[in-house]
Every structure is written in C-alpha cells, then in structure tokens.
Amino acid sequence: MLDYETLKLIWWLLVGVLLIGFAIMDGHDMGVGMLLPFLGKNDVERRVMINAVAPHWDGNQVWFITAGGAIFAAWPFVYATAFSGMYWALLLVLFALFFRPVGFDYRSKLPDPAWRNFWDWGLFAGSAVPSLVFGVAFGNLLQGVPFHFDESMRSFYTGSFWALLNPLALLTGVVSLSMLALQGATFLAHRTEGDLQARAQKAATLSGVLLIAGFAAAGVWVSGMDGYAITSAIDANVALNPLMKEVARVPGGWLANYGKIPLLWLVPAIGLGGALIAVLMVRSDRTLLAFAGSSLACLGIIGTAGVSLFPFIMPSSSSPRSSLTAWDATSSHYTLGVMFWVALIFTPIVLGYTGWAYRVMRGKLTGDYIRANDKVLY
Amino acid sequence: MIDPSVVDLSRLQFAATALYHFLFVPLTLGLSWLLVAMEAAYVMSGRPIYKEMTRFWGKLYGINFALGVTTGLTMEFQFGTNWAYYSHYVGDIFGAPLAIEGLMAFFLESTMAGLFFFGWDRLSKAGHLAVTALMALATNLSAVLILIANGWMQDPVGSAFNPVTMRMELQDFWALVFNPAAQAKFVHTVSAGYVTGSIFVLAISSWYLMKGRHLEFARRSFRIAAAFGLASALSVIVLGDESGYAVSESQKSKLAAIEAMWESEPAPAAFNLLAWPNEEKQSNDWEVRIPYVLGLIATRSTGEVLPGIREIRAENRQRIVSGIEAVTALEAMRKNPQDEAARARFGEHEKDMGYGLLVKKYTERASEATPQMIGQAAQDSVPRVAPLFWTFRGMVLIAFSMLALFAFSFWHSARGSFESKPWLLKWAFWSLPLPWLACHLGWIVAEYGRQPWTVHGMLPTHLSASSLSAASLWGSLAGFLGFYTLLLIAEMFLMFKYARRGPDGHDEPAATLNMANA
Numbered sequence: 101m102l103d104y105e106t107l108k109l110i111w112w113l114l115v116g117v118l119l120i121g122f123a124i125m126d127g128h129d130m131g132v133g134m135l136l137p138f139l140g141k142n143d144v145e146r147r148v149m150i151n152a153v154a155p156h157w158d159g160n161q162v163w164f165i166t167a168g169g170a171i172f173a174a175w176p177f178v179y180a181t182a183f184s185g186m187y188w189a190l191l192l193v194l195f196a197l198f199f200r201p202v203g204f205d206y207r208s209k210l211p212d213p214a215w216r217n218f219w220d221w222g223l224f225a226g227s228a229v230p231s232l233v234f235g236v237a238f239g240n241l242l243q244g245v246p247f248h249f250d251e252s253m254r255s256f257y258t259g260s261f262w263a264l265l266n267p268l269a270l271l272t273g274v275v276s277l278s279m280l281a282l283q284g285a286t287f288l289a290h291r292t293e294g295d296l297q298a299r300a301q302k303a304a305t306l307s308g309v310l311l312i313a314g315f316a317a318a319g320v321w322v323s324g325m326d327g328y329a330i331t332s333a334i335d336a337n338v339a340l341n342p343l344m345k346e347v348a349r350v351p352g353g354w355l356a357n358y359g360k361i362p363l364l365w366l367v368p369a370i371g372l373g374g375a376l377i378a379v380l381m382v383r384s385d386r387t388l389l390a391f392a393g394s395s396l397a398c399l400g401i402i403g404t405a406g407v408s409l410f411p412f413i414m415p416s417s418s419s420p421r422s423s424l425t426a427w428d429a430t431s432s433h434y435t436l437g438v439m440f441w442v443a444l445i446f447t448p449i450v451l452g453y454t455g456w457a458y459r460v461m462r463g464k465l466t467g468d469y470i471r472a473n474d475k476v477l478y
Numbered sequence: 479m480i481d482p483s484v485v486d487l488s489r490l491q492f493a494a495t496a497l498y499h500f501l502f503v504p505l506t507l508g509l510s511w512l513l514v515a516m517e518a519a520y521v522m523s524g525r526p527i528y529k530e531m532t533r534f535w536g537k538l539y540g541i542n543f544a545l546g547v548t549t550g551l552t553m554e555f556q557f558g559t560n561w562a563y564y565s566h567y568v569g570d571i572f573g574a575p576l577a578i579e580g581l582m583a584f585f586l587e588s589t590m591a592g593l594f595f596f597g598w599d600r601l602s603k604a605g606h607l608a609v610t611a612l613m614a615l616a617t618n619l620s621a622v623l624i625l626i627a628n629g630w631m632q633d634p635v636g637s638a639f640n641p642v643t644m645r646m647e648l649q650d651f652w653a654l655v656f657n658p659a660a661q662a663k664f665v666h667t668v669s670a671g672y673v674t675g676s677i678f679v680l681a682i683s684s685w686y687l688m689k690g691r692h693l694e695f696a697r698r699s700f701r702i703a704a705a706f707g708l709a710s711a712l713s714v715i716v717l718g719d720e721s722g723y724a725v726s727e728s729q730k731s732k733l734a735a736i737e738a739m740w741e742s743e744p745a746p747a748a749f750n751l752l753a754w755p756n757e758e759k760q761s762n763d764w765e766v767r768i769p770y771v772l773g774l775i776a777t778r779s780t781g782e783v784l785p786g787i788r789e790i791r792a793e794n795r796q797r798i799v800s801g802i803e804a805v806t807a808l809e810a811m812r813k814n815p816q817d818e819a820a821r822a823r824f825g826e827h828e829k830d831m832g833y834g835l836l837v838k839k840y841t842e843r844a845s846e847a848t849p850q851m852i853g854q855a856a857q858d859s860v861p862r863v864a865p866l867f868w869t870f871r872g873m874v875l876i877a878f879s880m881l882a883l884f885a886f887s888f889w890h891s892a893r894g895s896f897e898s899k900p901w902l903l904k905w906a907f908w909s910l911p912l913p914w915l916a917c918h919l920g921w922i923v924a925e926y927g928r929q930p931w932t933v934h935g936m937l938p939t940h941l942s943a944s945s946l947s948a949a950s951l952w953g954s955l956a957g958f959l960g961f962y963t964l965l966l967i968a969e970m971f972l973m974f975k976y977a978r979r980g981p982d983g984h985d986e987p988a989a990t991l992n993m994a995n996a
Contacts, residue, residue: 166580176569183558
C-alpha cells in the first residue's frame with residue numbers, strides 16, 4: 101500500500117481532477133445554458149442549443165455529484181465544514197440546479213411559448229447561478245472563512261451568507277462565469293452552423309477577453325494580499341486532526357509555492373494561454389481547437405487556485421489553526437487507499453464510455469433536424 | 479448543546495427530501511427493467527409494436543427520471559449541509575459508498591440514459607438494447623451502493639473509533655460491502671421498485687383496456703407487467719422477511735417496537751397480528767396473537783429467546799452507565815494524551831461509548847449525568863412503538879394486496895381472459911398509488927425504527943446535526959417543500975398528459991432522417 105503522505109497528495113490531485121473534469125464537461129453544458137436566452141433568437145435556435153447538449157448534460161452533471169461524494173469520502177472534514185458553513189450558498193446552487201433536469205426534459209413537451217420561455221430562463225439560472233457561486237466560493241477560500249472546531253471536532257461557522265459576496269469573491273465569480281461561458285460558446289461554435297454559430301463565436305470572443313482580464317486582475321489582487329502558512333512541524337504520515345498545527349497569516353503568502361517551485365508558474369500560464377488559444381481559434385473557425393483551448397483554460401485556472409492554496413483547502417480566518425489542509429482534513433490511510441484503487445479502476449472506464457457517447461452523437465445540429473424530429477427531441 | 483428544534487427540523491427536512499426522492503426512485507428501478515424486456519422482445523421478434531412500447535414507456539420513464547435526478551442532487555449534499563457532525567464522524571466509512579456510487583453507477587446511468595433517449599437512429603438495434611440494459615443495470619448498482627451506506631447505519635460493521643481524529647474509521651472495506659444488513663435491504667428495496675414499475679404499467683394498460691384504446695399495445699404491456707410483477711411481489715415479501723431476520727440480529731430494539739413486544743417471551747415468540755400499544759404503561763391494551771410465528775420469522779429457530787422492550791431498556795441502561803465512563807475517559811485523554819489511566823478506562827468501556835453519548839441530549843458533560851437523565855436516555859433507546867407498529871402493518875397489508883392482484887392478473891393473462899374481467903382492470907387501475915405508499919411506509923419503519931441513532935449504537939441523532947440556526951432550517955425546509963411541490967405538480971401534469979395521449983404514431987420520428995452535414 102502507498103504511504104499515507106503520498107495518498108494524501110494523490111487525493112488532493114484527484115479532487116482537483118474531478119473539479120477540472122466538472123468545469124470542462126458540465127461547464128460546457130452550463131455555458132450553453134447561460135447563453136441560451138441570448139444566442140437563441142427563436143424556438144428552433146434554442147432547441148438547437150439545448151439538443152447540442154441534451155444527450156450529455158446529465159452524465160456531465162455527475163462530475164459535480166461525484167466530486168461531492170469524493171470530497172465526502174476523502175476529505176470528510178471539508179465536506180462537513182464547508183457545506184454546513186456555507187449553507188445558503190450551497191442551497192442556492194442546489195435550488196438553481198433543480199431547474200436543469202426538468203428544464204431539459206419538460207421544456208419541449210408542451211408547445212406553449214410561455215411554458216418554453218419559463219424553462220429557458222430556468223436553464224439560464226440553473227447554469228449561471230452555480231457557475232457564479234463556485235467562483236465566489238474560491239474567492240472566499242483565498243481569503244479564509246470564519247469557522248472553528250470545538251473539542252469534539254464539531255465545526256462552527258461564524259460568518260454570514262452576505263459576507264461571502266465581497267469584492268474579491270465577486271471578481272473570482274466573474275472569472276468562473278466567463279470561463280464556463282467560454283466553454284459553452286466554443287462548444288456551440290463547434291456543434292452549430294450559420295447565424296447561431298456566428299453568434300456563438302462572438303460570445304466566445306467576448307467571454308474569452310473577459311476571462312483573460314478577470315483572471316489577470318484576480319492574480320494581481322491575490323498576490324498582494326495575505327495568504328496562510330503552517331508554522332509548526334507537521335508529520336503528514338500519521339493520523340492528524342486540524343487542531344494539531346499552528347497557522348499564521350503571511351503577506352503575499354499565496355505566492356510561496358511558486359517561489360519554492362518556479363515551474364509552477366506554468367499553471368497560471370496554461371490558464372491564460374488556453375483562453376487566448378480559444379479566442380484566436382474560434383475567430384478563425386477552428387472550433388474544435390478553440391474548445392480544447394478553453395478546456396485548457398479551465399485546467400490552468402482551477403489549477404492556479406489549487407496550487408496557490410496548497411496545502412490549504414479551506415483556511416480559517418477566525419481560528420487559523422482550525423484551517424483545513426490536504427494533510428489533516430483527510431480520511432484514514434485505509435480509506436484513502438481503498439478509494440484510490442476504486443478511482444484508478446473506474447475513472448478510465450467512465451472516460452471511455454463518455455467519449456463513446458460523444459462519438460455516437462457527433463455532428464452539426466441544424467434547425468431542419470429539430471423540425472424533422474419535433475416530437476422526440478428536447 | 480445543539481438547539482433541539484434544529485435537530486427536529488433537520489430530521490423533518492431529511493425525511494421530507496428523502497421521501498420526495500423516493501417518489502421517483504422505485505419507478506426508475508422497476509420500469510428500466512421492463513423497458514429492457516420490451517426492447518429485447520423488439521430485437522428478437524423484430525415487431526415494431528415492441529419498439530413503440532419501449533418508446534412510449536420510455537417517455538414516461540424520462541418524465542419520472544428528471545425529478546429523480548433533481549431530488550437526488552439534494553441527497554448527495556444534505557449530509558454535509560445539515561448533518562455535518564455525522565459527516566465528520568462517519569465520513570471515513572459512509573462517504574466511500576457514496577463516492578463509488580457516483581463513479582460506478584451515476585456516470586453509467588446518466589450517460590446511457592442520454593443515449594437511450596437520443597440514440598435510436600444512431601445505434602444498431604442490438605447496440606441500443608445494450609444501452610438500455612446498461613442503464614437499468616446502473617440504476618440497480620446505484621441502489622446497491624446507497625443501501626450499503628444505509629445498511630452500515632443500521633449495523634455498523636468493519637469500523638472502529640479513532641481518538642486522534644475523533645471519528646469512526648473504516649477497517650474492513652469488504653465487511654462494509656458484504657454487510658448482511660445491506661444485502662437484505664438491497665434485494666428488498668429493488669424488488670419494491672420492480673413492483674412499482676409493474677403496477678405502473680399494469681394500471682395504465684388496464685385504463686386503456688377499459689377505454690378500449692390502443693388495445694394491442696395495452697394487452698402486451700399488461701402481460702409483461704403481470705409476469706414481472708408477480709415475481710417481484712413474491713420477492714419483495716420473501717426478502718422482506720429476510721430483512722426481518724437481519725433486523726433481529728443487529729437491532730433488537732427496532733424489532734421489539736415493530737412487534738409491540740414489551741416483555742421478553744419464551745421461545746418461540748408469538749406474533750402480534752393486531753394490538754393497541756400503550757407507551758405509558760409499557761404494555762398493549764389489547765392484542766390478537768398468533769403463536770410461534772414471530773420466533774420463526776426473526777430467529778429461524780424455535781429455541782432462541784427474543785428480548786422485549788423492558789429488558790432492552792434495562793440492558794441499555796447498563797451500557798449507558800458504562801458508556802459515560804468511556805466518554806469521560808476520552809475527554810481526559812484529549813486534555814492529556816499521556817494519561818495512561820484514562821486510556822485504560824477508555825479501552826475498557828469503548829464498546830459502549832455510543833450509549834454514553836445518549837445522555838448528551840440532557841447534559842453537556844456526560845460525567846454530570848444524573849440517574850434521572852440516565853433513565854430518560856435508556857427510555858429513548860427504544861423508538862416509540864405505535865408509529866412503527868402501524869406503519870409496518872400497513873406496509874405488509876399493501877404488499878399482500880398487490881401480490882393478490884398480480885396473482886389474478888397473471889392467471890388471467892396466461893388464460894388470455896383479462897380483457898373480459900372489468901373488476902380486475904379496475905382493481906389494477908386503482909392500485910396505482912399503492913406501491914409508493916408501501917415504499918414510504920417501509921422507509922419510515924427502517925429509519926424511524928433506527929432512532930435514537932443515526933448510526934446504531936455509535937452516534938445518536940441529536941449529536942449528528944449541523945450547528946445551524948433554527949431560522950435557517952425553517953427557511954430551507956420551506957424552500958425544499960415549496961420547490962419540490964411545484965416540480966411535482968409539473969411532473970404529474972406531464973405524466974397524466976402523456977399517459978392519456980398514449981402511444982400515438984405522432985410520437986415516432988417522421989422517418990429515418992439523418993442530420994445535415996453529419
């Protein structure tokens with residue numbers, strides 16, 4: 101069996117993979133959802149957009165669900181503390197997501213335009229709100245969140261929902277929103293043609309530029325503010341709880357990892373470069389490359405947040421030693437080991453049949469196809 | 479101490495969201511296999527009517543599935559939002575099957591569902607059948623994994639407490655997977671889903687037959703549902719009996735409450751067919767008994783004695799006293815890890831620690847518990863009898879009525895005479911809500927019967943909730959109920975509309991149109 105410290109590191113990477121997988125996969129159908137009312141000028145165009153993701157959105161959403169389950173299994177402290185602390189933020193995400201399954205499946209089952217328009221806006225909310233909140237959450241993680249543990253390791257969150265909506269968090273919210281909009285727009289540009297495709301290309305350019313500007317601004321902001329650092333010795337190879345360390349706030353602390361390993365500067369570079377590739381390629385009609393560039397941007401940007409925070413997952417602003425890190429917020433050695441093998445076996449299988457499903461459903465979607473299959477399509 | 483109203487509201491919210499979710503799950507479990515059967519008939523016989531059946535029932539399946547996905551989202555996250563201490567305390571064990579469920583079952587189910595609905599023209603006949611079968615398999619896999627998680631709450635095997643991390647940790651993954659409590663629950667629950675799917679098809683087909691519409695279609699659907707339903711109803715009852723056996727091993731208190739058995743009885747115990755439980759007097763005001771039956775069901779023997787509620791409470795009182803020693807020793811150990819005396823005392827009483835935590839409902843410090851508090855905690859250690867007694871009997875009664883319906887339906891479908899039996903068609907139609915009712919009663923028996931624990935013998939419910947305010951809980955509870963109810967109304971509306979419309983030719987694709995530029 102792998103040693104405990106290695107497994108802790110692997111699970112930090114695996115949760116990262118799940119979040120990036122979520123952004124790439126569910127991100128593109130969420131991007132389509134948030135662009136739906138703006139790019140689709142009539143019912144047929146909207147149905148083209150919806151049916152571009154109809155066979156896949158549900159499978160893609162499982163990246164989100166599995167990320168939740170994996171955090172439960174690998175980082176129970178994080179699952180318990182983050183979701184109960186940011187209670188209303190998570191419920192907001194869930195309530196918004198409720199619109200998606202029903203929006204997709206029920207929208208075109210009645211011909212009434214008001215009914216369809218209602219669900220179109222439902223799909224918009226179900227896509228835009230979670231994208232925004234995820235970004236806001238990362239902005240708050242970077243600043244630290246007010247929570248502490250008592251002696252029995254029960255967590256108490258002492259902030260409010262409104263305090264989560266601070267300026268930096270709103271900026272990271274915009275980064276996340278434009279990142280997934282870019283992901284959706286490049287996907288649409290690849291799967292549609294004609295006017296709709298042209299509008300998707302325009303949306304991709306716009307969201308790409310916004311993403312580059314927002315990500316750069318957030319980078320400058322974060323590099324100038326206080327980060328957190330563990331100041332006591334920590335033995336990552338034994339069972340720990342979060343109260344067994346000392347933590348201090350350090351000016352510019354989120355740059356510490358880049359100082360130690362300069363190669364890590366590649367990660368934010370991939371974020372910026374990916375977005376740039378997406379914009380350039382989508383403008384020259386190389387839509388698949390644009391989508392790949394946008395996916396790289398997701399990888400680089402989420403990676404940047406993770407690498408900057410590492411080993412922190414959720415720093416505590418009110419009780420720094422309660423901060424949750426990749427060393428002391430994890431499951432037991434045994435559980436991390438078992439779950440590592442499970443992930444190793446099943447992730448390639450999942451990727452395999454997901455790829456196959458996209459292959460089966462490949463090709464451009466057109467208005468004629470929608471009209472011809474009026475009753476069986478979404 | 480956590481605000482008791484927060485605990486109650488959290489329980490209410492979990493019960494409400496879980497029961498809402500389980501309005502959609504059983505139909506998905508059952509109807510998915512019926513779709514496989516119909517499509518297999520299509521692939522083997524090549525007759526288009528079977529394809530029409532698969533597509534029509536598939537459409538209703540989709541309307542139901544959408545809300546299953548919606549309400550399922552909540553379930554994945556609600557342990558964290560509302561049961562944070564539970565999540566911390568047992569996440570090391572309980573989180574694993576949930577994560578595996580996502581990776582093994584949800585991905586497969588959702589990806590195949592997409593191809594099931596949209597892949598008709600893009601896959602070969604056999605390829606599409608394979609997709610349908612994988613979708614059905616995945617829904618059942620998901621049930622296995624969530625019931626492994628639930629089974630562990632009923633009977634926490636393969637794990638131990640770690641004083642450093644202050645939580646329970648997994649020690650034997652295979653013990654968790656092959657937990658007999660989970661296995662019995664799984665077969666019982668999926669069978670209940672198959673019954674639900676069968677009643678759904680049987681009832682709607684009967685309605686068409688009564689109205690004289692879509693006759694050929696309805697006849698074939700009726701036959702398939704009658705056969706599948708009979709097998710499933712037998713299985714749900716036989717395997718429900720098997721979980722009765724499992725329950726008696728791990729949770730004697732649940733069994734005693736279900737049976738309103740206040741006193742230990744000489745073996746083999748009699749079964750209370752009907753009774754009027756009186757919680758205050760700790761006895762039944764009156765009862766109708768069948769000798770020997772309970773002993774046989776619960777112990778599979780004539781010699782084993784089943785403990786009554788009074789005896790269980792007296793025994794638990796001893797365990798609470800011992801458990802308080804473990805809780806106070808643990809507190810001393812956390813203050814001073816070098817305290818060897820405390821460590822020894824903890825080791826001696828560790829197995830009862832969960833019982834010691836029961837008094838924390840009444841006092842912050844377990845060491846300050848008075849005899850009266852201990853008595854109250856012992857009283858709590860068996861759930862209230864009347865709700866369990868009646869929900870269980872309601873469930874069983876419905877199960878037998880559905881078994882009878884399927885028996886008659888199968889008999890007349892074998893003889894080809896069901897169309898001329900209006901009483902049978904009417905009976906089938908009006909049975910439509912019954913499986914849902916039985917499923918919900920069953921979950922109430924299972925989960926209310928586990929009280930006062932979230933994890934039996936280990937973690938009391940009142941310690942498991944998140945540290946939230948009652949105001950937050952009222953808000954979220956109202957939000958869930960309001961939102962879910964609106965969605966349910968939309969779902970029922972579409973379900974009725976599409977069921978009424980029937981398998982019209984219009985619902986078929988106009989022709990085999992290929993996509994432009996594909």
